[in-house]
Amino acid sequence: MKQKGFSVSLVVLLITTLAGGGNPVGSQTPTAYFLVANPDLMLIGLSDSYVLPLSDPDDIAFARQLVRGGFRIVSASVTVGSDGINRDMLAPGTPEWSWHVTEFHGFVEAAIELCDGTPTFTEGDAQNWREGEEWDICYWNYTVVAEITDTVPVERSTWGMIKLLFGS
Numbered sequence: 008m009k010q011k012g013f014s015v016s017l018v019v020l021l022i023t024t025l026a027g028g029g030n031p032v033g034s035q036t037p038t039a040y041f042l043v044a045n046p047d048l049m050l051i052g053l054s055d056s057y058v059l060p061l062s063d064p065d066d067i068a069f070a071r072q073l074v075r076g077g078f079r080i081v082s083a084s085v086t087v088g089s090d091g092i093n094r095d096m097l098a099p100g101t102p103e104w105s106w107h108v109t110e111f112h113g114f115v116e117a118a119i120e121l122c123d124g125t126p127t128f129t130e131g132d133a134q135n136w137r138e139g140e141e142w143d144i145c146y147w148n149y150t151v152v153a154e155i156t157d158t159v160p161v162e163r164s165t166w167g168m169i170k171l172l173f174g175s
Contacts, residue, residue, distance in 0.1 A: 079114035118145035
């Protein structure tokens with residue numbers, strides 16, 4: 008994973024324009040939360056995951072469509088620091104990641120290799136980030152696999168119930 012530079016930003020802008028995304032996380036519309044994982048590895052219990060917050064009604068509708076079937080890569084920006092929401096819901100104990108999504112760019116069919124990876128790879132890389140630095144993610148084999156209904160709780164007991172509903 009490389010630091011966002013001019014060429015990566017230009018490609019993300021192009022992808023965002025074509026995909027119709029580009030909404031900052033935390034806008035005025037109520038936020039819906041989705042589980043993003045590798046569906047093939049999830050079936051055999053080997054996928055990690057992260058939580059994608061969406062606030063644009065069109066993005067939420069499309070994510071719900073993906074849950075029912077389909078595949079699109081999630082293109083987003085992330086930064087270092089846990090937010091109490093982003094975690095690996097498919098891992099024992101649903102541990103928080105030390106990074107979180109700051110902006111959703113769109114659902115895309117293809118993306119450049121610079122932003123491919125996994126949530127676990129990003130976690131290892133996040134140890135080298137500076138506060139406020141943003142990186143682009145677009146994990147090629149990951150898509151929206153479930154919606155986390157209602158609000159995303161921060162109490163571990165409630166996360167355990169969500170894990171039972173959506174976990175492997």
